[in-house]
Amino acid sequence: MENREYTGCLVNFKTEKPSYKTKHSVENPIEKQAIFPNHHEPIIDTETWERVQELRKQRKRPNRYDEVGLFSGMLFCADCGHVMYQQRYQNKNRKQDCYICGSYKKRTRDCTAHFIRTDLLTAGVLSNLRQVTEYAAKHESRFVKLLIQQNEIGGKRKTAAATKQLEQAQERISEVSRIIKRLYEDNVNGKISDERFMELSADYEQEQRELKDRAAALQEELSKSQAATVNAEKFMGIVRKHLAFEELTPTLLREMIEKIVVHECSYDENGTRRQDIEIYYSFVGKIDLPEA
Numbered sequence: 001m002e003n004r005e006y007t008g009c010l011v012n013f014k015t016e017k018p019s020y021k022t023k024h025s026v027e028n029p030i031e032k033q034a035i036f037p038n039h040h041e042p043i044i045d046t047e048t049w050e051r052v053q054e055l056r057k058q059r060k061r062p063n064r065y066d067e068v069g070l071f072s073g074m075l076f077c078a079d080c081g082h083v084m085y086q087q088r089y090q091n092k093n094r095k096q097d098c099y100i101c102g103s104y105k106k107r108t109r110d111c112t113a114h115f116i117r118t119d120l121l122t123a124g125v126l127s128n129l130r131q132v133t134e135y136a137a138k139h140e141s142r143f144v145k146l147l148i149q150q151n152e153i154g155g156k157r158k159t160a161a162a163t164k165q166l167e168q169a170q171e172r173i174s175e176v177s178r179i180i181k182r183l184y185e186d187n188v189n190g191k192i193s194d195e196r197f198m199e200l201s202a203d204y205e206q207e208q209r210e211l212k213d214r215a216a217a218l219q220e221e222l223s224k225s226q227a228a229t230v231n232a233e234k235f236m237g238i239v240r241k242h243l244a245f246e247e248l249t250p251t252l253l254r255e256m257i258e259k260i261v262v263h264e265c266s267y268d269e270n271g272t273r274r275q276d277i278e279i280y281y282s283f284v285g286k287i288d289l290p291e292a
Helices: 046-058 102-106 118-138 140-151 156-188 194-241 250-256
Strands: 010-012 034-036 075-077 084-090 095-101 257-262 277-281
Touching: 075 084, 075 102, 084 102, 095 102, 095 118, 118 140, 118 194, 118 250, 118 257, 118 277, 140 194, 156 194, 194 250, 250 257
Parallel strands: 075 257
Antiparallel strands: 010 034, 084 095, 257 277
């Protein structure tokens, strides 16, 4: 499951020997490895492989109750970003299971508890999962379109506009390169002075750098837009597997959800407690369903 070669990459320098006196090799960090993509036919796509690595990082050792919490490794504090830890309180009158911010628990940062009961969290996540799967089952094509719209750069119009801007930037980059070349030739032939050449070439080179940065940003946006369609279908593949479920299992949770962000609670004027959570689904992030 950790083998990067499965994605079609050739990976060299995965290990090294610290000394010729040492018989055993040690694993090199990723930055020291030489990775060559598209070397051979992949048996798994890169996005799925990376998702598997994320899931493996979420695996936790059993706690002091010899259990692995259902949400362990998946809950994060909305304010400091730290992973949230499972806590259990029990006395003669009450037994309570909850999660609190890791920074608050360890006192490593100035953060609040972000306390949330496990049963309420489970009910909230389960309700949201049912809403998503039920909507997907009833309106699959509309749901896929919704996922694409929410994860691309802003719809077909913005995609077309970004494509046009990228083409214009690339044309101008080529034009500026030709201008700089002519300036150099004119300078060599004595048509313009060295001082004038340095002044003009500096201006055009600055413009070209800015154009290249802009083109790179536009290309990244377009790549995200294209990936949105692929990721929407990947998520739909997971949804189809779990259209009918009765309870929240670790397999269901980790296949469908990437992470859950927990906000601090608040109270209204009547003293009613309110707490928001944000659910980020696998491949597609947050999903905002239309109101019924």
